[in-house]
Structure formats: C-alpha cells, structure tokens
Amino acid sequence: MTDRKNRTRQNLLDSAAVLFTEKGYAGTSVAEICDSARANIASVNYHFGSKEALYRSVIGYTYDQANTLYPLDAGEKMSSEEKFYCFILAFLKRILSTSMTGNFYKLVAKEMAEPTRESGTLINEIISAKRAKIEKLIRDIHDEDIDEETVVRMTHSIVSQCLFLGLNEKGRRHHLKRKPVRFEDVESFARHITDFSLAGIKYYRKFTL
Amino acid sequence: MTDRKNRTRQNLLDSAAVLFTEKGYAGTSVAEICDSARANIASVNYHFGSKEALYRSVIGYTYDQANTLYPLDAGEKMSSEEKFYCFILAFLKRILSTSMTGNFYKLVAKEMAEPTRESGTLINEIISAKRAKIEKLIRDIHDEDIDEETVVRMTHSIVSQCLFLGLNEKGRRHHLKRKPVRFEDVESFARHITDFSLAGIKYYRKFTL
Amino acid sequence: MTDRKNRTRQNLLDSAAVLFTEKGYAGTSVAEICDSARANIASVNYHFGSKEALYRSVIGYTYDQANTLYPLDAGEKMSSEEKFYCFILAFLKRILSTSMTGNFYKLVAKEMAEPTRESGTLINEIISAKRAKIEKLIRDIHDEDIDEETVVRMTHSIVSQCLFLGLNEKGRRHHLKRKPVRFEDVESFARHITDFSLAGIKYYRKFTL
C-alpha cells in the first residue's frame, strides 16, 4: 500500500525531474508529467499539493541525488591544487551526469537564466556554499593576501566555465551543431578547466607580490 | 507617417524584447506584451502573425541593436592581445548593456538554457561566428601550432565567462543576493577576463614548445 | 457509474450531432455545443481532444445509429424489384428520420456540398459501399449485360433522388416555402422513387436487347 503510494510519488518525481530539466518549469505541463509517470492527472496535486510544490521537491530530490552520487569533499592530504582539481572534477561529474534522473545543476543553470519564484531560497543557499568553497580554494592556492573583489571575479570565471556546460548540452545541440561535452570526457575537461584557471589564478600573484 | 504608422509595431517590439528577456518565451503572454505596449491584444498577430514570429523578430531586432551600438571589430594596428581585450570589452558591453531594450545576448543565454524551436537558425549562425572570431584570436595569441580540441576548450572557457554574465544578472539578484556586475564595471571586468584568460592561453604554450 | 460517467460525453455528442447537421461544421461553435449540452466550454477538448475530433465522432455515432435503427439488408426471398423498393425505403427512412439526434445522411449531403478535411475517409467508404449495393440491384433488375458507364449513371440518378432529400429539408423551408418531405410520407415517396427509377432502368433494356 505505502509501497504503491510511494511508487507513484517516485515516478512523478523522476518524470518531473527529467521534464523540468529538458523543457523548463513553464514549458512542462502537469498532464505531461503524469503521462510520463503513468499516473493519474490528479496525482501531482494529490501527492505534492501543486505543480509549484512538485518543482520544489524536484529541486531537493535532484540535489540529494547529486550529493549521494558525486560527493564534493576531497581528501585532506592533498595539495591545494590537487584539491582544486578534485573539486572541479566532482562538480563536472554532477553537471554532466546522465545517470541522474533530471540534473540538479542543469536546473540551477535554468534558474539562473530564468528564475521561477517557485524555487525559493534552496538554490540560493546551495550556490552560495559552492562559491564559498571555491573562494577558499582560490585563497589557498594563491597563498597571499588578495582582495575580496578579485576573488569574486576569479570565482565567477571558474563557476561559469563549469555551469555553462549545464546550459550547453541542449543548447549546443540546437545552436552550435557541435557535439556536447560528454560524460566520458569529464576527466580531460576537468583537467583543462583546472589548468586554465590555475594559470589565471597564479597570474594575479605577480601584482600582489 | 511612417513614424506614426509603425509606432505600435515598434512598441510591441520594444516591450516584447524586455519581457522575453526578463521572463522567457513561455513565461511571457501576448496579453502582457500588448498591455506593456499599450496596444490591442490582436496587434501582435496583425503586425507579426504570431507570438512565435514576434519572438523571431525580437531576436533579429536586438541583434541589430547590439551590432549598431557596440561593434565588435577592433582596429587593425593593435597587437593580438590588445585585440583580444577589445573583443572581450565590446562583448561584455553588449551583454551588460542596459540601454538596449531587451538584450540579444541575454536571449542567447536563455536559448542555451532552454531552446525554443522558434529561434530557428539565426542564433546558431551568430554564435558560430563569434566562436570563430575567438578561435582566431586564440591562435593569433598562441602563435604556435595548437590542436583543434584545445582551441575549442579554451573558447569554451572564454565564452562561458562572458555569456554567464547574461544569465547572472537576474539570477544573482534572486539566488546570490549579490549585486550583479553592472555596466559601470564593464572595463574592469573585461580586464579581468582578459588577464585571466590570457594566462590560461599562454599556459598551454609550455607544452607545445 | 458508466451512466453518470459518460453523461457529459453523450450530451456533447447529441448536441453536436444536431448542431452540425443544422448549421454545418464551420457554422457551429464549440461554445454553442457546450451550451446546448449544458457542459463546460472545456469539455469538448477533454472528451474528444478537439472540435475536429468531435466532428469525426459525430459522423461515426450517427452512422451507427442509422445502422441500428434502419438496417438496409432486405430479405432473401424477395424479387429484385422488391429488394430495390426495400432498399430505397430503408435509405429514405434514414435520410428523413427525425428521431435520430443529428442525421448521418444529412451530414453526408453537407460533406458533399462542402467537404471538411475533418471527415476523413469514413464517409468515402460508407458511400462507396452504398453505391456498390445500388449497382448490384440495378444489374439484377436489368438482367442483361450492361456497360459500366450506364450503371454508374443510373446509380447517380437513384442516389441523387434520395440524398437530395437530405439537403432539401431545411433548404426547402428556406428557399422553396414548401413543406419538406416528412417522415410520414416515406413509404409513398419511396414508392415514387422506385417506380420512377425502375422505369428508367428498364428503358435501357430496349437498346441492349
């Protein structure tokens, strides 16, 4: 009984995660989600109360999945630069993952392109936490006093290189006629972003010396 | 005559540009656009044929405006690195511009997050052209043989740092509680992206030497 | 359960059958149908998907009713001429019936005057089957070799005398100020068409003898 109930609920969550990721909140209808989940048209409201509430649940659900599958915390014994690489790698894995139903970071990218008031503050907090981590990594690598503004800008440079991949997948297929970056390339791509960005970070040392 | 004649059409274009940029295609209703343009609900279909066609017109219109206001071609006498800076600066000016009604590159970013079949191939072509320009600049700066794949990745790194600002403006306000990068900061931010990226580009020289 | 369940659907079908028959496809609005069925404006799309699909359903529904109420197949033991009369009588009963909600053959006549792409191939098939039956009756009565073209023309003469009554009912009221042929007259009118047409059919015998 509870099993069945949860199955429908779970199907809705899975279908909605995929559809919201692909077509956005406004572009996805409740009927579509229910069809995809082989559930009754009334089931979204029954299980979640509203489309909005379902969306919020999807945000939380995909975030949990991302955390479970690709934990971001690196080992303690690494050097700063190794930690940086590990962080980028884990971040890219989350973004490029195809095994997750839906994809939290693609939803984040969408939210950045077009915020829905429905997403609430959850995404805010999560992104702020990530930025803080990157800022700390930058300071560790830089190893010198460095002004707040510069760190913010470098964080932007790094975050954008990563999150942009979240937008790109479909957009590229549509607009650029290029193969999107695929999960198989994740390590080599993480290597690129790490090297490219480390060079940039270190560049600023000159001036602050 | 022509002034009066196309007043409504122009108002619709201006209002739609702003609203599509702010709220996306699916999130903006024809009624909203007409209200904002103080035009009759039927006027979109009279002047453009459909909401889709209006959207396409907005894409073309904002692109023309961007080209007129901030031409991307730099002077010939500059060094490669100066040209790179000029390109980034002009690109950022377009992205951060608030004077344009609507903003082509914010629409591009939105399209990347959530393609509408309505945008057709126009955006494809424009973005491809921009990427080609950046690839050429990279090759000029690098000054050595460099493999295709590496150039593509560096182009990604540079494009993403720029275009991400298009997403960020509203997204930041919503999600990050930080002041967005403002047009006043454009030169200093272009400087940052230039320096950060040049360091990255040059980093690859080591290996190819 | 099923009774209640499909009440609205059935009401829509009944109302639509009457209205489409009276005013044609283009001349009938969904709102009108829903008003007449005391149903919500959205119910047509809920139950049938679209106005077009409702129209197709009405075609099928009225056809089924016609078949159920007035089967065309005559007894086996009759003479050819008796069979012919029985066929005409049943055909006229269908056309002149007022008890059916809507009337399949009036819709057929309308479709012939102004085809809607919506009717699809259903009407095609049904009419072809009826013509084939009449052609067979003609050959049985004629009892001699008779060329294809002549049979086709006689079939036209017979079919038109019958189906024309489908157009006439309202048209006559409007244009001719004459009482339409009524269901009460059906036997006597079938007698007329039979006699008139049998004379015509037999007339051709002279030449083929």
Added chain:
Amino acid sequence: MTDRKNRTRQNLLDSAAVLFTEKGYAGTSVAEICDSARANIASVNYHFGSKEALYRSVIGYTYDQANTLYPLDAGEKMSSEEKFYCFILAFLKRILSTSMTGNFYKLVAKEMAEPTRESGTLINEIISAKRAKIEKLIRDIHDEDIDEETVVRMTHSIVSQCLFLGLNEKGRRHHLKRKPVRFEDVESFARHITDFSLAGIKYYRKFTL
C-alpha cells in the same frame, strides 16, 4: 478613376464567387477574398458594405453570368420531349460550367445544404421559377390530367439528378475517388437524365389512363 474603381470591385466579385463556391460562406474570410483579388483588406466593406452584402452581390452576379452564357429557353417549334432535353442540357451546362467565375448553381446547392440567412429571397424565387418550368414540361409531356403531388415528386426526381452534380464535383473528388462528371460529358449526361426521366414520367401514364 471609375475604371480603376470598378476593376477592384470586379476583382472582388470574381474572387469571392470562386471562393464562396469552393469553401462556402462561413469557410471564406474577407481577408482571403481581398488577397485573392489583390485588393485592400478594407475594400470589401468599402465597395459592398459588408461580407453579407458581397455574398448577395455574388449570388446576383453569378446568376446573371449563368443566364448570359447558357440561356434556358428553347426554340418554340420543338416537340415537348425535345424541349425537355434542351432544358436539361442548358441546366447541366450551367451546373458543370468551369468557364464561369464561381458558379451560381453550385452556390444554390450549397445553400440547400446549409442556408445562410444572407442569401435572402433571391434564390427562392429563382428556384421556384425553374421548378415551374420543369412542372410545365412534365405536364406537356404527360399530356393528361395529372395530380399536383405527382408532378411535384417527378420534379424532385429531375431537379435532384441535375443539382446533385453541383454538389458532387468537389465532394466526389473527396469522398468517392471517382472522376467528377466533366463539362465534356455534358451532352451525353443530359441525354441520360432525359431518357431516364422520360421513362419515369411516361410510366405514370399507365395509371392515369
């Protein structure tokens, strides 16, 4: 000036005649007519006052054309049966004519299938006159006292064989997959209807003798 004015008016009339004949009153839009006539969208109301009034003009215009091109009155010296044949022939020529822009009798058939209140009484009168002619021909041929009701029924049989061809052209193409009766066949088809119907008419003599 007047020439130009009349040209637009005439173009509208021609285009409307064709479109109303093909697609019916409700199925034809004013914009469509103006496009087809290469005239301004406002020109229908300018020249005719309204779509309704244009329709009435089309009825009158196509009727005049039919009368001019194929006069119905046969020579005086003919026998009754020859007159009958001539009448049917001229009637069919009108119905099957493709040289007329639009076609009065196809509009009549449409009106019978689906009267528009716009057609007024003109069609009524015209059709009544035709029926009267046929009734007279029948009485001449029959040459005996014959009751009113029988004449009416025979008139129906004859009129329907003819006018049904007006419906059939498009309807057949759509629904019957048969070549419609073409203008080239008109004489042979008129011969068929004449012979078929004369046999029917004469059949009634037996009983009234």
Added chain:
DNA sequence: TATGAATGAGGTTTCATTCAT
C-alpha cells in the same frame, strides 16, 4: 477615394486545479 492600421468580439485550445466518488 482608397488604404494600412487598428480593434473588439469571439473562436479553439491548454492548463492547473477541484470535484465526486
């Protein structure tokens, strides 16, 4: 006089939600 712009009414359809069982 003739026309392109503009309009208001009404068309079909979509959609998230609620109802009744």
Added chain:
DNA sequence: GATGAATGAAACCTCATTCAT
C-alpha cells in the same frame, strides 16, 4: 486513498469591421 470527470481562467489566434488619414 486514488481517480477520471469536470471546470474556470487564461492562453493564442481569427475575423469582420472601423478608424484615421
């Protein structure tokens, strides 16, 4: 507890007509 039916609001679009020049 779960569902198919039903709904009201609002979406996009069409259309005959009118307006302003």
